[in-house]
Amino acid sequence: MSHYSIFSLARNALSRHENWSEAWRNPEPRAEYDVIIIGAGGHGLGAAYYLAKEHGITNVAVLEKGYLGGGNTGRNTTIVRSNYLLEGNAHFYEHSMKLWEGLSRDINYNVMFSQRGVLNLAHTDAQIDAFQRRGNAMRLNGIDAEFLSVEEIAARVPLLDCSPQTRFPIRGGLLQPRGGTARHDAVAWGYARAADTRGVDIIQNCEVTGIDVNGGRVNGVQTTRGAIRAAKIGIAVAGHSSQVAAMAGLRLPIESHVLQAMVSEPLKPCLDTVVTSGAAHLYVSQSDKGELVYGGDLDFYNSYAQRGNMPRVEEVAAALLSLFPAFSRVRMMRTWGGVMDMTMDGSPIIGKTPIDGLYLNGGWCYGGFKATPASGFCYAHLIAKDEPHPTATEYRLDRFLRGAMIDEKGMGAQPNLH
Amino acid sequence: MSESSRVAGGLVDRTKPLSFTFNAQQLTGYAGDTLASALIANGRRLVARSFKYHRPRGIFTAGSEEPNALVQLRRGAYQEPNTRATVTELFDGLEVTSQNHRGSLDFDLMAANDFIAPFLSAGFYYKTFMWPKAFWEKVYEPIIRASAGLGRLSGAPDPDSYDKGFLHCDLLIIGAGPAGLSAALAAGQAGTRVILADEDFLLGGRLNAETHEVDGKLGSHWAAETAAELAALDNVRTMPRTTVYGAYDHGIYGALERKTDHLATSGDKPRQVLWRIYAKRAVLCAGATERPIAFGNNDRPGIMLAGAVRAYANRWAAAPGKRVAVFTNNDDGWRSAVDLAARGIEIAAMVDTRDIAPLAGLPGALIAMGARVQDTSGRGGLRSFTLSGGQKISADCLAVSGGWNPNIHLTCHQRGRPVWRDDLAAFVPGADLPVGMRVAGAANGALTLGASLSEGWTAANEALDDLGVAPAGAAKPKADDEPAAISAFWHVKESSARAWLDLQNDVTVKDVKLAHQEGFRAVEHLKRYTTLGMATDQGKTANVAALAIMAECTGKLIPETGTTIFRPPFTPVPIGALAGRARGKDFRPYRLTPSHKWAADQGAVFVETGMWLRAQWFPRDGETHWRQSVDREVSQTRASVGICDVTTLGKIDIQGRDAADFLNKVYCNGFAKLPVGKVRYGLMLREDGIVMDDGTTARLGESHFVMTTTTANAVGVFRHMEFCRQCLWPGMDVHLISATEQWAQFAVAGPNSRQLLQKIVDPDHDISNEAFPFMACSEITVCGGTPARLFRISFSGELAYEIAVPTRYGESLMQALLSVGAEFDAVAYGTEALGVMRVEKGHAAGNELTGQTSARNLGMGRLVSKKKDCIGNVLSERAALNRENGLSLMGFRPVNRSDALSAGAHFIARARNAAMENDEGWMTSVAFSPSLGHSIGLGFIERGHERKGEVVRAVDLVRGKDIEVEIVSAHFVDPEGARLRV
Amino acid sequence: MIINHPLLGPRDAAEFTYLGDATLINRPDWQAEDAAGKFHEYLYLRDNPAGEHRELWFHEQGDRSWLVVTRNTLTHEITKVELARDVALAAGRDK
Numbered sequence A: 001m002s003h004y005s006i007f008s009l010a011r012n013a014l015s016r017h018e019n020w021s022e023a024w025r026n027p028e029p030r031a032e033y034d035v036i037i038i039g040a041g042g043h044g045l046g047a048a049y050y051l052a053k054e055h056g057i058t059n060v061a062v063l064e065k066g067y068l069g070g071g072n073t074g075r076n077t078t079i080v081r082s083n084y085l086l087e088g089n090a091h092f093y094e095h096s097m098k099l100w101e102g103l104s105r106d107i108n109y110n111v112m113f114s115q116r117g118v119l120n121l122a123h124t125d126a127q128i129d130a131f132q133r134r135g136n137a138m139r140l141n142g143i144d145a146e147f148l149s150v151e152e153i154a155a156r157v158p159l160l161d162c163s164p165q166t167r168f169p170i171r172g173g174l175l176q177p178r179g180g181t182a183r184h185d186a187v188a189w190g191y192a193r194a195a196d197t198r199g200v201d202i203i204q205n206c207e208v209t210g211i212d213v214n215g216g217r218v219n220g221v222q223t224t225r226g227a228i229r230a231a232k233i234g235i236a237v238a239g240h241s242s243q244v245a246a247m248a249g250l251r252l253p254i255e256s257h258v259l260q261a262m263v264s265e266p267l268k269p270c271l272d273t274v275v276t277s278g279a280a281h282l283y284v285s286q287s288d289k290g291e292l293v294y295g296g297d298l299d300f301y302n303s304y305a306q307r308g309n310m311p312r313v314e315e316v317a318a319a320l321l322s323l324f325p326a327f328s329r330v331r332m333m334r335t336w337g338g339v340m341d342m343t344m345d346g347s348p349i350i351g352k353t354p355i356d357g358l359y360l361n362g363g364w365c366y367g368g369f370k371a372t373p374a375s376g377f378c379y380a381h382l383i384a385k386d387e388p389h390p391t392a393t394e395y396r397l398d399r400f401l402r403g404a405m406i407d408e409k410g411m412g413a414q415p416n417l418h
Numbered sequence B: 001m002s003e004s005s006r007v008a009g010g011l012v013d014r015t016k017p018l019s020f021t022f023n024a025q026q027l028t029g030y031a032g033d034t035l036a037s038a039l040i041a042n043g044r045r046l047v048a049r050s051f052k053y054h055r056p057r058g059i060f061t062a063g064s065e066e067p068n069a070l071v072q073l074r075r076g077a078y079q080e081p082n083t084r085a086t087v088t089e090l091f092d093g094l095e096v097t098s099q100n101h102r103g104s105l106d107f108d109l110m111a112a113n114d115f116i117a118p119f120l121s122a123g124f125y126y127k128t129f130m131w132p133k134a135f136w137e138k139v140y141e142p143i144i145r146a147s148a149g150l151g152r153l154s155g156a157p158d159p160d161s162y163d164k165g166f167l168h169c170d171l172l173i174i175g176a177g178p179a180g181l182s183a184a185l186a187a188g189q190a191g192t193r194v195i196l197a198d199e200d201f202l203l204g205g206r207l208n209a210e211t212h213e214v215d216g217k218l219g220s221h222w223a224a225e226t227a228a229e230l231a232a233l234d235n236v237r238t239m240p241r242t243t244v245y246g247a248y249d250h251g252i253y254g255a256l257e258r259k260t261d262h263l264a265t266s267g268d269k270p271r272q273v274l275w276r277i278y279a280k281r282a283v284l285c286a287g288a289t290e291r292p293i294a295f296g297n298n299d300r301p302g303i304m305l306a307g308a309v310r311a312y313a314n315r316w317a318a319a320p321g322k323r324v325a326v327f328t329n330n331d332d333g334w335r336s337a338v339d340l341a342a343r344g345i346e347i348a349a350m351v352d353t354r355d356i357a358p359l360a361g362l363p364g365a366l367i368a369m370g371a372r373v374q375d376t377s378g379r380g381g382l383r384s385f386t387l388s389g390g391q392k393i394s395a396d397c398l399a400v401s402g403g404w405n406p407n408i409h410l411t412c413h414q415r416g417r418p419v420w421r422d423d424l425a426a427f428v429p430g431a432d433l434p435v436g437m438r439v440a441g442a443a444n445g446a447l448t449l450g451a452s453l454s455e456g457w458t459a460a461n462e463a464l465d466d467l468g469v470a471p472a473g474a475a476k477p478k479a480d481d482e483p484a485a486i487s488a489f490w491h492v493k494e495s496s497a498r499a500w501l502d503l504q505n506d507v508t509v510k511d512v513k514l515a516h517q518e519g520f521r522a523v524e525h526l527k528r529y530t531t532l533g534m535a536t537d538q539g540k541t542a543n544v545a546a547l548a549i550m551a552e553c554t555g556k557l558i559p560e561t562g563t564t565i566f567r568p569p570f571t572p573v574p575i576g577a578l579a580g581r582a583r584g585k586d587f588r589p590y591r592l593t594p595s596h597k598w599a600a601d602q603g604a605v606f607v608e609t610g611m612w613l614r615a616q617w618f619p620r621d622g623e624t625h626w627r628q629s630v631d632r633e634v635s636q637t638r639a640s641v642g643i644c645d646v647t648t649l650g651k652i653d654i655q656g657r658d659a660a661d662f663l664n665k666v667y668c669n670g671f672a673k674l675p676v677g678k679v680r681y682g683l684m685l686r687e688d689g690i691v692m693d694d695g696t697t698a699r700l701g702e703s704h705f706v707m708t709t710t711t712a713n714a715v716g717v718f719r720h721m722e723f724c725r726q727c728l729w730p731g732m733d734v735h736l737i738s739a740t741e742q743w744a745q746f747a748v749a750g751p752n753s754r755q756l757l758q759k760i761v762d763p764d765h766d767i768s769n770e771a772f773p774f775m776a777c778s779e780i781t782v783c784g785g786t787p788a789r790l791f792r793i794s795f796s797g798e799l800a801y802e803i804a805v806p807t808r809y810g811e812s813l814m815q816a817l818l819s820v821g822a823e824f825d826a827v828a829y830g831t832e833a834l835g836v837m838r839v840e841k842g843h844a845a846g847n848e849l850t851g852q853t854s855a856r857n858l859g860m861g862r863l864v865s866k867k868k869d870c871i872g873n874v875l876s877e878r879a880a881l882n883r884e885n886g887l888s889l890m891g892f893r894p895v896n897r898s899d900a901l902s903a904g905a906h907f908i909a910r911a912r913n914a915a916m917e918n919d920e921g922w923m924t925s926v927a928f929s930p931s932l933g934h935s936i937g938l939g940f941i942e943r944g945h946e947r948k949g950e951v952v953r954a955v956d957l958v959r960g961k962d963i964e965v966e967i968v969s970a971h972f973v974d975p976e977g978a979r980l981r982v
Numbered sequence C: 001m002i003i004n005h006p007l008l009g010p011r012d013a014a015e016f017t018y019l020g021d022a023t024l025i026n027r028p029d030w031q032a033e034d035a036a037g038k039f040h041e042y043l044y045l046r047d048n049p050a051g052e053h054r055e056l057w058f059h060e061q062g063d064r065s066w067l068v069v070t071r072n073t074l075t076h077e078i079t080k081v082e083l084a085r086d087v088a089l090a091a092g093r094d095k
Helices: A006-014 A042-055 A087-106 A125-140 A150-156 A184-197 A241-246 A310-323 A365-385 A390-395 B035-041 B109-115 B135-147 B178-189 B219-231 B306-314 B331-342 B449-467 B509-517 B523-530 B543-554 B575-579 B596-601 B626-639 B659-666 B714-728 B753-758 B807-824 B831-841 C035-044 C084-090
Strands: A035-038 A060-063 A118-122 A146-148 A172-176 A201-203 A208-214 A217-223 A226-229 A232-235 A254-264 A274-277 A282-286 A292-302 A331-343 A349-352 A358-362 B013-022 B025-031 B070-073 B080-084 B094-097 B162-174 B194-197 B236-239 B242-248 B252-258 B272-284 B288-290 B303-305 B323-328 B346-352 B366-369 B373-377 B384-387 B392-394 B397-401 B404-406 B419-421 B426-428 B437-439 B500-502 B605-609 B612-617 B642-645 B650-655 B679-685 B691-701 B704-709 B735-738 B743-749 B777-782 B786-791 B800-806 B887-894 B906-909 B919-929 B934-942 B951-956 B961-968 C002-005 C009-012 C017-021 C052-058 C066-072 C078-083
Touching: A035 A042, A035 A217, A042 A060, A042 A184, A042 A358, A042 A365, A087 A125, A087 A184, A087 A365, A087 A390, A118 A125, A118 A150, A125 A146, A125 A172, A125 B906, A125 B919, A125 B951, A146 A150, A150 A172, A184 A201, A184 A365, A184 B523, A217 A232, A232 A241, A232 A365, A241 A254, A241 A358, A254 A310, A274 A310, A282 A310, A292 A310, A292 A331, A292 C017, A292 C052, A310 A331, A310 B575, A331 A365, A331 B575, A349 A365, A349 A390, A358 A365, A365 A390, B013 B035, B025 B035, B035 B306, B162 B178, B162 B449, B162 B575, B178 B194, B178 B219, B178 B236, B178 B272, B178 B449, B194 B242, B219 B236, B242 B272, B272 B449, B272 B575, B288 B306, B303 B306, B306 B323, B306 B331, B306 B397, B323 B331, B331 B346, B331 B397, B346 B392, B373 B397, B404 B426, B437 B449, B500 B509, B500 B543, B509 B523, B509 B543, B523 B543, B596 B612, B596 B807, B605 B831, B612 B626, B612 B831, B626 B642, B626 B831, B626 B919, B642 B807, B642 B831, B650 B659, B650 B714, B659 B704, B659 B714, B691 B714, B691 B777, B691 B786, B704 B714, B714 B735, B714 C052, B714 C066, B714 C084, B743 B753, B743 B807, B753 B800, B753 B807, B800 B807, B831 B919, B831 B934, B887 B919, B934 B951, C002 C066, C002 C078, C066 C084, C078 C084
Parallel strands: A035 A060, A035 A232, A060 A201, A118 A274, A232 A358, B013 B094, B162 B194, B162 B272, B194 B236, B272 B437, B303 B397, B323 B346, B323 B397, B346 B366
Antiparallel strands: A118 A172, A146 A172, A208 A217, A217 A226, A254 A292, A254 A331, A274 A282, A282 A292, A349 A358, B013 B025, B070 B080, B070 B094, B242 B252, B252 B272, B288 B404, B373 B384, B384 B392, B419 B426, B605 B612, B642 B743, B650 B704, B650 B735, B679 B691, B691 B704, B743 B800, B777 B786, B786 B800, B887 B934, B887 B961, B906 B919, B906 B951, B919 B934, B951 B961, C002 C009, C017 C052, C052 C066, C066 C078
């Protein structure tokens, strides 16, 4: 495995790029591993990487039914932020932010993390009050947060309509300067390469068809490529958590919903900040390629179809123009859908299950991509030590039974409203 | 420049010359031209620069699959970047500029990228730019971003308007080429409702580009006659300039109709219309797209798809070259040579990868069988090319055909998987089509004319059969099947120069091989790693060849390697068209209160609450700051009487024998025994035990209640109650009607409120304190017989009423109240004063009822009855919702009375650090209390009810404030409630 | 999507508001043994099937009927639409 650097790039350019090695191996599954991770998305691959790096557990297989990074890791709008209100989330997402800040060098793969700032727009007095509360909570947690005036916003995001002529005039905004975007595919590829380098077997085209449970303990999985034994199994298949958990007889506080994302034709740079608006149900950024990448709400009905319908696309377009009237003549180039684990309180689950040795990482709702590094890190900790990482203690599966929901939006037990 | 390359014939209207500019150069064309055909007719070859390497590029296709010829149209706020010249209809005065270059199009400084291309291999950015850390964002990324992107935004709001519409039909036919026209004839003549849509402005599809005959007529003539025949049928709607861009669930299709893009201005018409088409059945007749063969330097201007070359010659009478060669692996490529020769264009060579020629030789042309084009030369445009044997041939146009890919895009929009056909060397639609869809003609792999006509006809008749409509029995159009044999050939292995696959994103054969070498072998990995197929053309000309090359690398068959799958939209759709009329102030509707016009006349300042616009305060002459107005409104209400429009509160009319029992279940506090003529405060929980809403409910009769909800939750509470009624307790005799908009409602508050009301309440209704005490309600009449409802309830803490009249009397009632209230100096007050008074009284509102608050947090834990079944009571008992150190709603006042409190500040004990581990709660709402003369606040703090009198810090790091506050009762004014009962 | 309303005929899904799994009709008895556990299961846990799903839709922009729609979550095909009230009554729910 060659180390990536400007020198390796130059050396390979001179040899016409004919000597690059494979980014990862494609091993045959062995009969037994110490740990099996189901799902080679960012979270599963990250967990495998940190199991190897932080805990010295390298006899690990990551099983993937399709190709690695083929789920939501490569289907999101790439926003990274840690501007959460509730304590259960704040520590975890800030942990993630810190890992993001060193990620490219840690895994020797440029994930193009770009801290261009994430701006939440406030349109009402009540929102301003809520943003101040959140901004203060962030600051008390040592997380960066600034409240911007309309004038400051107009200067920072010139194409944003800050006039009173809009339907929901902008009154201010909460900026997290360290928020930004990253290149989503690179996160999966980078973790895969780094985990592979440390000896993890990433096994693509290997679908788990059953989980073997004996006497309340897990001891292996059945797959389309045969049975594989392991005393510890971690599920990391957000979008399809219910399906895999059902193999072990578990029902989860999760529904699967489709979230569409949209991307425009590429434009010369015109938007340098990630802008989100709760009132308009919108988030938008401009990619390094120049495309506007944007999205809004779920399609609202349970779905595993990885595609959406017209009304949401039109709604989100209208929301985008309500903030950025200059985008009207830009064309939307592509839409796609991702299947989202939506939980009953809008927050994720990283925890033990009632079955010994079986762990669950899922329920990522809208927050999965930005969580990737900490999710992998905390999941590795949980699997290695059989106890939650300090920043992820609130994500336990039993929190609904205890009444300890982490409901940032206050929507209650209706997954599609989070 | 003149129209140096215009030849005879074609479907352009030479009686209508048009002038246009390209990079300020004046050029001419004719009606019927596209921008691309006019540029070709004018001999213009270099029209664009590629995305990554800024390579010179020319027109490559004659349709919406164009990867190269993206330009900017128009100017100022009308500027339209990234527009394909090949589908831009020419009009007089069109202004065109090229894009994505620094300096001129001919001498693009960014073309330097091409010289360092060896470093910029697929995925190069993942492997570097990591050191030093800060450099990625500060140095590398800005460079990458500036050189990426294509066109530029004007930055101005779009002056054009857009519309939306809904259409219904029995049969939607997508594409008006031979298959589509044939299908439309069959269905149209049978009398069923047909929509025939095509992205082109001229119906006929490839018939207009070919010289084939249908029913003994030239294809384009037959198409024109058929289009006219269809237009004469009332049951057929033909929609040219309309792209059906997406296939959605249950037979719903998205379509974009370009209404004015071919005109100099839109006038007062919408520029485009976004249609949602509901079709019982659909036939996809979207044709096929030609694909190139990859070889060294195959991206020079002048190298084009063979079918496009003859389309320009046949349809637009524009010769893409003076000396044209063809490079093909199939019979169809030969047709380009034949057609061009027939128009007097010199054919330099016919290069076919196959060994046996399908036709006798072409006069004057070199015929090279089993041959391959290895490299080309010509700066800024093709001058010659070299065969793999080394032979150099001069030509200014090379027409390339690697075969045709059926346009299966819409068959994949619901994740249908195409299947591979070896005989066509192409993917055709699989069996898992969108419901109700059939595919016919070239889109289905019927790549010859006779078969296309026949398939279209058959598909329409099958659809008629489904719909139970008898066919008309007319004659099916007929044509011969032209030779179409192909031998798959994807790229010229001998080429050492870069061979391009995705022309827009600059992806080469070598990039695909590199992806393979590095393990990015799944189709999606290949696309994402190399960016192949991710450009504005979505890889319409590139994807299959790339897949074939990957298959070659892995030693697998193409279908084993993967399939190409497409996502909507078929071609990009302007965001403005998707938004339609929902823009600017019209993004969402406004709801206006009955007194809105009156309030506006008074000069009220309005605020959004949900969809509503409500009066926030009523400034008077001489008041320069909003606080002056609000303080006056509060003081005058507390001193005498004030009136506020509270119509926005949700109102739900509840009737039925079981209405009382029903309320007893949806509210957590008791309602079964509420007497007629009384109002009660109600607290509503969600099933998870968290507060959903609160309000008051009045019992007007034994089986008749009226509930009010908060403004914000009106819709949700009604939905929830219907859920309870229909799904949980369907046996109850209870009915619900939302009456929010049927009743105008006003709060009349203050010590003089009764006296004021007595002046308008009709005399047979006694509203004295004895007859109509606190929490009484009644149906009454006012102003001489106007029906009204009166509730003695108070949000302000004063003696107060809410009075409701049918909405149409609302504005009059407001005026009447203020008019008779003149003697008390009655004031109208807005939401701001309302808010101040409710904070003074300690009532929870939106800032407190966040969906995270329990009854216990509000100090109302005892209200949750444990003696009855009600929504939320079981789960409200969970441990974490009942912790001893839970949050309680308390009042706060600044220790230094001149300090202003701020909402969102967090509470920290005096001796502790401002850090989250010491966080004890937060301030939810603040107000300046004119009654007390200082700032007051409400907030949640741990164990608040035990801590009255304690001083803590309200830390507001965001605004740089840190002040001491005292925990007090939330009831700042009249805590005993004496004023309510006088 | 199009929902074939049992009383009103085919209607665009955009007229409706979605709630979730139709098992939300089966609200447990508040006095049952382990009511807390039963309510937890009722409110929070879902089968979340990839395939046929019975689910609740509210005709918010229409006649305010709650419907039980049987829809495939993989294909979105709708095979049955019933009035939720009828479903609830058939399940023995009353007052």
